[in-house]
Amino acid sequence: MPIPLAPVGLQHFLVLGTALFSLGLFGALSRRNAVAVLLSVELMLNGVNVLLVAFAKYTVSAEMLAGQVFAIFIITVAAAEAAVGLAIILAIYRLRRTVQLDRLDIING
Amino acid sequence: MDLTALYTTIAFYVFALAAVVSGAAMIVSRNMVRSALWLVATLGSVAALYLLLSADFLAVSQVLVYIGAIMILMLFAIMLTPGQVDIPTQARGQQVAAGIVAAAIFGISVSVVLSHDWKLRPDVFDLPTTWLLGTLLFSTYVLPLMIAALLLTAAMIGALVIARED
Known part of the structure; x- marks a missing residue:
């Protein structure tokens, strides 16, 4: 265990990133509002980004900044995902007047 | 511990605490607008943590892309779906199950993180x-x-x- 106020190292950031990821996972599974689920997914992506940047700084790798490059691509994908996700949510809202996930059973037939 | 390391440590704990607390507040607050604003606080703290990890470009892109663009998009989505700001969370059973899954993933990952022997960079990377x-x-x-x-x-x-x- 990292003792409190030990010099901050890789493991501190890894534990933090994992905590953010788990919080986001809990939110994505437990919220009923579709927009809240999207927000939780953003939190999960951020947790992963913290891990990648921490690895880029602290661990040995062939390419020095590969972790940060990967984090940039994750931010790009998050932007694309948010745009398409919100467009889908708006379209569904127009159709059903709700974004409550357990009422969106159109696909059930 | 020299002074820079002390400041880094203090900054890490302040921003890590801010990120986790506002993340948790985002998950529990039922009002969507508050949820989104808590997420903004989390994203800002993560940007500060990027600075601690010597990722200056990423810290600025985090502010520009996440806080500046994605969160505005989210707030638009919240405001374009009127009457949907205050939806209750899932049923108690699913919440407990979600908590168990998230806690299990957190526990397993933390135990791996703390027990794995990471190949640390010998030199300090700060460019x-x-x-x-x-x-x-x-x-x-x-x-x-x-x-x-x-x-x-x-x-x-x-x-x-x-x-x-x-």
């Missing part, structure tokens, strides 16, 4: 990264960069088509 990242993106990672550009274009066109009023 301005913008120039290096630009060089990397347009040499080694030029194909992924072009694919990302295509993805963004496709996503924008797709979002327009899906959200259009017929």
